[in-house]
Amino acid sequence: NAGVTQTPKFRVLKTGQSMTLLCAQDMNHEYMYWYRQDPGMGLRLIHYSVGEGTTAKGEVPDGYNVSRLKKQNFLLGLESAAPSQTSVYFCASSHDRKANQPQHFGDGTRLSIL
Amino acid sequence: GENVEQHPSTLSVQEGDSAVIKCTYSDSASNYFPWYKQELGKGPQLIIDIRSNVGEKKDQRIAVTLNKTAKHFSLHITETQPEDSAVYFCAASAFSGGYNKLIFGAGTRLAVHP
Numbered sequence: 091n092a093g094v095t096q097t098p099k100f101r102v103l104k105t106g107q108s109m110t111l112l113c114a115q116d117m118n119h120e121y122m123y124w125y126r127q128d129p130g131m132g133l134r135l136i137h138y139s140v141g142e143g144t145t146a147k148g149e150v151p152d153g154y155n156v157s158r159l160k161k162q163n164f165l166l167g168l169e170s171a172a173p174s175q176t177s178v179y180f181c182a183s184s185h186d187r188k189a190n191q192p193q194h195f196g197d198g199t200r201l202s203i204l
Numbered sequence: 205g206e207n208v209e210q211h212p213s214t215l216s217v218q219e220g221d222s223a224v225i226k227c228t229y230s231d232s233a234s235n236y237f238p239w240y241k242q243e244l245g246k247g248p249q250l251i252i253d254i255r256s257n258v259g260e261k262k263d264q265r266i267a268v269t270l271n272k273t274a275k276h277f278s279l280h281i282t283e284t285q286p287e288d289s290a291v292y293f294c295a296a297s298a299f300s301g302g303y304n305k306l307i308f309g310a311g312t313r314l315a316v317h318p
Contacts, residue, residue: 094247121303130213132293132308133248140302180247184304190236190255190297191304195247 092116094196096181102202103171111166111199113181121184122164123148123193124156126177133180139164171203206231208296210309218317223281225312227294230275234296236304237270237277242291242311251292252279284316 097112113122120141125133135148139158153175155167164183168175178200182193209228217223229237235256240248254261254268254277261268267280277296281288294309 130310132208132210132310133306134308135306138303146301190299192238192250192253193304193306194250195240197245197247 094181094183094194096179096196096199098199099197100200102204103168104204105171105173107171108167108169109171111179111201113164113166113196114162115183115194116162117183117194118161119183119185119194120161122158123182124154124164124166125180125182126150127180127198128177136166173203175201176203177201206296206298206307208294208307208309210294210312212312213310214313214315216315216317217284219284219286221284223284223288223314223316225279225292225294225314227277227296227309228275229277229296229307231296231298231307232275233298233300235299236297237268238295238297238306239268239279240293240295242293248293286316286318289314289316
């Protein structure tokens with residue numbers, strides 16, 4: 091059971107380039123989330139999805155887009171990368187049919203924008 | 205807006221000593237409080253959680269206490285071991301907008317010295 095898998099693990103981009111971060115979960119979870127982690131700031135929610143075909147904005151959505159075409163996959167896109175988007179990105183998933191379900195995290199994608 | 209304050213930001217203890225990390229939350233609707241451990245290069249891993257109808261929960265060397273009146277919750281690790289060295293995050297969750305909105309503290313870097 092792999093849990094939450096993120097690809098790639100590392101990436102370096104130039105300002106203005108685009109890329110897509112991939113997240114896959116094999117736990118049949120309904121809810122999926124994208125966070126960014128910056129030093130001294132904990133984790134901040136970028137976008138989330140409550141089910142296949144649905145997405146919603148989180149705390150820091152600007153500059154990012156997401157898609158949830160399949161229940162097990164959640165994609166995070168950067169259309170025009172900026173140095174401020176240098177961060178570690180984490181995907182998470184949870185059962186959220188009812189409240190108080192823990193979120194399970196992947197091991198992150200470390201992204202540097204030059 | 206909602207926030208979670210976590211203290212201390214760094215903590216250094218000798219092997220065998222106890223470690224305590226404290227968090228304060230602002231959203232009175234929060235009713236679920238997970239704690240995550242993050243090792244270098246890995247994603248956050250859930251180590252223990254507590255719900256608002258419980259004041260204390262233990263799991264071997266780890267315990268969490270919750271004071272809803274004061275909006276405080278704490279993580280206690282007894283008989284610390286070098287493998288407990290990691291960054292620990294507290295979080296407070298309120299079911300809002302159809303999902304568990306998790307607000308994270310900024311993290312505590314725990315170092316356990318042999």
